[in-house]
Amino acid sequence: NAGVTQTPKFRILKIGQSMTLQCTQDMNHNYMYWYRQDPGMGLKLIYYSVGAGITDKGEVPNGYNVSRSTTEDFPLRLELAAPSQTSVYFCASSLEGFYYGYTFGSGTRLTVV
Amino acid sequence: EDKVVQSPLSLVVHEGDTVTLNCSYEVTNFRSLLWYKQEKKAPTFLFMLTSSGIEKKSGRLSSILDKKELFSILNITATQTGDSAVYLCAVEARWSGGGADGLTFGKGTHLIIQP
Known part of the structure; x- marks a missing residue:
């Protein structure tokens, strides 16, 4: 049982480049989330999804896009990367909603130079 | 494998x-332990603990670490x-250069306070 798998673990992007952070879960969780973790700032929600085909913005969605074509996958797309997007990104999933316990991925460290 | x-x-x-609320951990190269409160979708930071035996306090909340x-x-x-919320515990490990900051989360404790 893999849980939540994020790839890549580490990436360096140049300003203006694009990339997709992958997130897959095998627990049949309907809720999935993308967070970013900045030093001393705690987690901030970027986007979330309550099921396949449904996504919604979180606290800091600008510069990102998501899609949820299947229950298992919730990729996060960065278009035109900027230095302000240097952060650690965490994907999480839960059953029904956050009250039912989260499972977090191991994170992706992204540096934009 | 790190575990919380x-x-x-x-x-x-x-x-x-x-x-x-309890949080136990097994991590390599421990750096800090963090507590969050989650009422909606984004957790709110509560405490960061790095040293054993030193209690951190904020109003009615307090936390202590035993390394x-x-x-x-x-x-x-x-x-x-x-106070009804999900309380998350996370442990940070020193980054070895091979990936993310080594922040491993527990599954959370769902606390319900009845009137």
Whole structure:
């Protein structure tokens, strides 16, 4: 049982480049989330999804896009990367909603130079 | 593999009670332990603990870390209905250069305070 798998673990992007952070879960969780973790700032929600085909913005969605074509996958797309997007990104999933316990991925460290 | 285990997974108490939430961990190159409160979709930072035996306090909430026994507790005294939330524990490991900052989360404790 893999849980939540994020790839890549580490990436360096140049300003203006694009990339997709992958997130897959095998627990049949309907809720999935993308967070970013900045030093001393705690987690901030970027986007979330309550099921396949449904996504919604979180606290800091600008510069990102998501899609949820299947229950298992919730990729996060960065278009035109900027230095302000240097952060650690965490994907999480839960059953029904956050009250039912989260499972977090191991994170992706992204540096934009 | 780094691991963080929180207990209990859920807890229902009455207003005014005192609760203790537990977090045990197994990580390589421990750096800090963090507690978050989650009421909506983004967790709110509560405490960061790096040293054993030093209690951190904020109002009715307090937390302490035991690095020898590898656990932390979060206490809430005189609970109020507004304390109802999911409480997340996360442990940060020193980044070895091979990936993310080594932040490993527990599954959370769902705390419900009944009037």
